[in-house]
Amino acid sequence: xxxxxxxxxxxxxxxxxxxxxxxxxxxxxxxxxxxxxxxxxxxxxxxxxxxxxxxxxxxxxxxxxxxxxxxxxxxxxxxxxxxxxxxxxxxxxxxxxxxxxxxxxxxxxxxxxxxxxxxxxxxxxxxxxxxxxxxxxxxxxxxxxxxxxxxxxxxxxxxxxxxxxxxxxxxxxxxxxxxxxxxxxxxxxxxxxxxxxxxxxxxxxxxxxxxxxxxxxxxxxxxxxxxxxxxxxxxxxxxxxxxxxxxxxxxxxxxxxxxxxxxxxxxxxxxxxxxxxxxxxxxxxxxxxxxx
Amino acid sequence: xxxxxxxxxxxxxxxxxxxxxxxxxxxxxxxxxxxxxxxxxxxxxxxxxxxxxxxxxxxxxxxxxxxxxxxxxxxxxxxxxxxxxxxxxxxxxxxxxxxxxxxxxxxxxxxxxxxxxxxxxxxxxxxxxxxxxxxxxxxxxxxxxxxxxxxxxxxxxxxxxxxxxxxxxxxxxxxxxxxxxxxxxxxxxxxxxxxxxxxxxxxxxxxxxxxxxxxxxxxxxxxxxxxxxxxxxxxxxxxxxxxxxxxxxxxxxxxxxxxxxxxxxxxxxxxxxxxxxxxxxxxxxxxxxxxx
Numbered sequence: 001x002x003x004x005x006x007x008x009x010x011x012x013x014x015x016x017x018x019x020x021x022x023x024x025x026x027x028x029x030x031x032x033x034x035x036x037x038x039x040x041x042x043x044x045x046x047x048x049x050x051x052x053x054x055x056x057x058x059x060x061x062x063x064x065x066x067x068x069x070x071x072x073x074x075x076x077x078x079x080x081x082x083x084x085x086x087x088x089x090x091x092x093x094x095x096x097x098x099x100x101x102x103x104x105x106x107x108x109x110x111x112x113x114x115x116x117x118x119x120x121x122x123x124x125x126x127x128x129x130x131x132x133x134x135x136x137x138x139x140x141x142x143x144x145x146x147x148x149x150x151x152x153x154x155x156x157x158x159x160x161x162x163x164x165x166x167x168x169x170x171x172x173x174x175x176x177x178x179x180x181x182x183x184x185x186x187x188x189x190x191x192x193x194x195x196x197x198x199x200x201x202x203x204x205x206x207x208x209x210x211x212x213x214x215x216x217x218x219x220x221x222x223x224x225x226x227x228x229x230x231x232x233x234x235x236x237x238x239x240x241x242x243x244x245x246x247x248x249x250x251x252x253x254x255x256x257x258x259x260x261x262x263x264x265x266x267x268x269x270x271x272x273x274x275x276x277x278x279x280x281x282x283x284x285x286x287x288x289x290x291x292x
Numbered sequence: 293x294x295x296x297x298x299x300x301x302x303x304x305x306x307x308x309x310x311x312x313x314x315x316x317x318x319x320x321x322x323x324x325x326x327x328x329x330x331x332x333x334x335x336x337x338x339x340x341x342x343x344x345x346x347x348x349x350x351x352x353x354x355x356x357x358x359x360x361x362x363x364x365x366x367x368x369x370x371x372x373x374x375x376x377x378x379x380x381x382x383x384x385x386x387x388x389x390x391x392x393x394x395x396x397x398x399x400x401x402x403x404x405x406x407x408x409x410x411x412x413x414x415x416x417x418x419x420x421x422x423x424x425x426x427x428x429x430x431x432x433x434x435x436x437x438x439x440x441x442x443x444x445x446x447x448x449x450x451x452x453x454x455x456x457x458x459x460x461x462x463x464x465x466x467x468x469x470x471x472x473x474x475x476x477x478x479x480x481x482x483x484x485x486x487x488x489x490x491x492x493x494x495x496x497x498x499x500x501x502x503x504x505x506x507x508x509x510x511x512x513x514x515x516x517x518x519x520x521x522x523x524x525x526x527x528x529x530x531x532x533x534x535x536x537x538x539x540x541x542x543x544x545x546x547x548x549x550x551x552x553x554x555x556x557x558x559x560x561x562x563x564x565x566x567x568x569x570x571x572x573x574x575x576x577x578x579x580x581x582x583x584x
Contacts, residue, residue, distance in 0.1 A: 119371045
């Protein structure tokens, strides 16, 4: 069964109205926003990744889903296996650091014996939340921060040469919580960039019933990434950025630092340009693992 | 690290007030009650258990925690791996059946690749909830239903001879949701019996700062269990009953069908009797797996 088939089957189960037809990254329950992620050794993290970074990333990626909803973290429940002592202690240190950094206290959890599969349910609070499906033809596409750093960091984690600053972007992503709260009231659509800028923008356009064009020349790159590679297409098709991708009416400026990188139009599908020149779509639009 | 050490370390993390110091089976957030369980193949279920029963049990055990809080199920988030097609379909059929049976719609979830580790976060609603720590000297100890059937069912699942009715108690436990709602306003303490009547009663007494005596002759046994074994000590030290264990002032009758099996006293510790005769404590008080 593919992930898409499994999600279709999950959609056929009795769904809560707050599940939003499982078409978004988080559920709503009153003013609460709920999101759940599992991570598996060898799939979502590397066996030699520092355990504290694994814990940090587990928290940060869940809170990134809350950020895209403009939510303030309220708490989290963790499911974790009991394993090798030194590994577990380092994991808990990273968990402590992340919970403190993002002011997200632990609400509960479960400990099990078993392999290194971890689960987190993060709960936030927001009055109203944008979805990924509200972009309209004419809206501009924006993104916070810089793109591609974490993809470079993954290559560095796997043995490529490169600076620690890029590795850190892969191992200790920072959810854009403050930016998300500022953006939520003004955007027409918002999501976090987890699988790659291009594929996530295509998903936002498809959910919104629009076409989208991304100008690769406008994709914001860090100076570290420019020194490391500088390839904007590689940056825009790598994953794990955890920046916020959002749509705004053409005449609205975002209330936070961000870069305008594209345009929604009538129709459907995705187009890339380099300035005004069309760029053929690559075979791979993003990081397609089985899990999102 | 033992489970107890890990829980101590989790308690040292930033905790939400609703975490109740991680001393209970569920967290509180306003009128919401939250609980999270992970289950692992080979630890919490057998590789040859029917997949639909695994899903049922995942839902039922979480909802049993809500039942002990007198909560009405509101929804659940699931984390599940994508595996072998036929297994996954059967799992989803069991998930569908359980969600419908307990009126607990799906709120969201996450799909991953990886081994058979599943996670569920169940959310319920209750005005006020009993804890496991409110029993007072003089209170009587009560339990719903019958005890030991699921323990017999586990033995049957592993190859022992025995009736399907006992196997079903192990594979398709029924959370006592209606009973929990009726009991919540009147009990002084309540929890569900997951690891075994004796060990869970000892935990309630310890949390409440009391001693407890259980009369094994009073432990309610089903006729199927009497035919199969009839040993009350084996019944009271097996796990997976998912009945409700609760304390009531001596002069209060429970509003649901239940059996009075013991007594809280000043002091601490656990004692067993057979009628008026003391019974030595067995070496094993319950089902002590690494996970609760």
